[in-house]
Amino acid sequence: MTLSHADLDALFAQRHSCRAFRPDPVPRATIENIIATARRVPSWCNAQPWQVTLTSGDETDRFRVALRAEAESTAPNPDMEWPKRYTGIYQDRRRACGFQLYDAVGIEKGDRAGSARQMMRNFDLFDAPHCAIISSPADLGPYGAMDCGGFVTAFTLAAQAQGVASIAQAAVASYGPFLHRYFGIPEDRLILCAISFGRADPDNPANAFRTDRADLAEIVDWRGEA
Numbered sequence: 001m002t003l004s005h006a007d008l009d010a011l012f013a014q015r016h017s018c019r020a021f022r023p024d025p026v027p028r029a030t031i032e033n034i035i036a037t038a039r040r041v042p043s044w045c046n047a048q049p050w051q052v053t054l055t056s057g058d059e060t061d062r063f064r065v066a067l068r069a070e071a072e073s074t075a076p077n078p079d080m081e082w083p084k085r086y087t088g089i090y091q092d093r094r095r096a097c098g099f100q101l102y103d104a105v106g107i108e109k110g111d112r113a114g115s116a117r118q119m120m121r122n123f124d125l126f127d128a129p130h131c132a133i134i135s136s137p138a139d140l141g142p143y144g145a146m147d148c149g150g151f152v153t154a155f156t157l158a159a160q161a162q163g164v165a166s167i168a169q170a171a172v173a174s175y176g177p178f179l180h181r182y183f184g185i186p187e188d189r190l191i192l193c194a195i196s197f198g199r200a201d202p203d204n205p206a207n208a209f210r211t212d213r214a215d216l217a218e219i220v221d222w223r224g225e226a
């Protein structure tokens, strides 16, 4: 069977970060299919550094309650350093997608309480029925994290192919010490991000916008004739 680029492009175009989920669980076999596909991504030396700590059912509900309590009472302390700053076009793009979200959910510019409330929804896992915590061996450093980034992307796309919506969440990894304690994740692993996933709530305004992408001319420095 030959897969067309058009099919793949359509899959990529359909995927978006979901910020409101329905409670329906995803069957175990579907989750296994998603992970079995995602693990095909390349990694340096084929080390496959990703480990997935995956919650379902009551475990997800217990986790979201504990995470929310942690976020409301503790300063962020991620295992992996946050970006130092966003400047220039990176700051512009960051702002643009933030404003798209706020517009969609009716938060006015300057409404700090409203934007803080929306941000805290991260710690409810946007009501998703499942959460995958992604970790990488600390010894593999940034390249381990890079390999895991590929895995995270592939997970979201394989999920989309199964009609499962998802969102990568660095926000969840803000509480590194708590996550290590809560899940018993060894200290020699870096907790990189979470992926919350489930069925999208299509009527929720948080899911009503789509982000833009830069033109090729902005991202490719062509050398030679192609």
Ligand SMILES: Cc1cc2nc3c(=O)[nH]c(=O)nc-3n(C[C@H](O)[C@H](O)[C@H](O)COP(=O)(O)O)c2cc1C
Residues within 6 Å of the ligand: 015, 016, 017, 018, 019, 097, 122, 167, 168, 169, 170, 171, 172, 193, 210, 211
């Ligand atoms: C590694 C990573 C971490 C992210 N962390 C968060 C997060 O903590 N909260 C959030 O709402 N979105 C988060 N996102 C989603 C991005 O905001 C989103 O991918 C980006 O705006 C592009 O939109 P799209 O995914 O809908 O195409 C994250 C995405 C990635 C890849």
